Amino acid sequence: MPKFIDVHSGFVGITQDQLSAAHQRDLDIQAAEGVTFTNAWLDPVSGKAFCLSEGPDKEAVQRVHEKAGHPAEAIYEVPVEV
């Protein structure tokens, strides 16, 4: 299954609880798109967030994020990894 890293902006000042809640909204609906979000990392100073996921394609990843209310600004398929 392809892996993806997606990037969000605008999460300035977001707390651990808020990130967990946002991530949970993805988890709650991801199965319908065949996507599995595995990690999310957030810089609350710049507001940048990065999610790692597996799924069929970028569009499926974005559909989950859109339905959860936080569309990604960019999604990259990352088939090369160390």
Add this chain to the structure above:
Amino acid sequence: MPKFIDVHSGFVGITQDQLSAAHQRDLDIQAAEGVTFTNAWLDPVSGKAFCLSEGPDKEAVQRVHEKAGHPAEAIYEVPVEV
């Protein structure tokens, strides 16, 4: 130890072996800066790469990448994670 995600551009067409070699150059010198690179993900189509690391600060992470010949275009401290 703080965690960081750093972003690189320009790695269009980079292969698994090339990413492994570039990552190894970081690993070979990271101890001097107290940095540990744990993961790197690459999209060879867009040329974007993302590294996850732990270290004392962003500047230490960048010094390793600079000495290895591939400075990051941005480094984010990511204290919030799920």
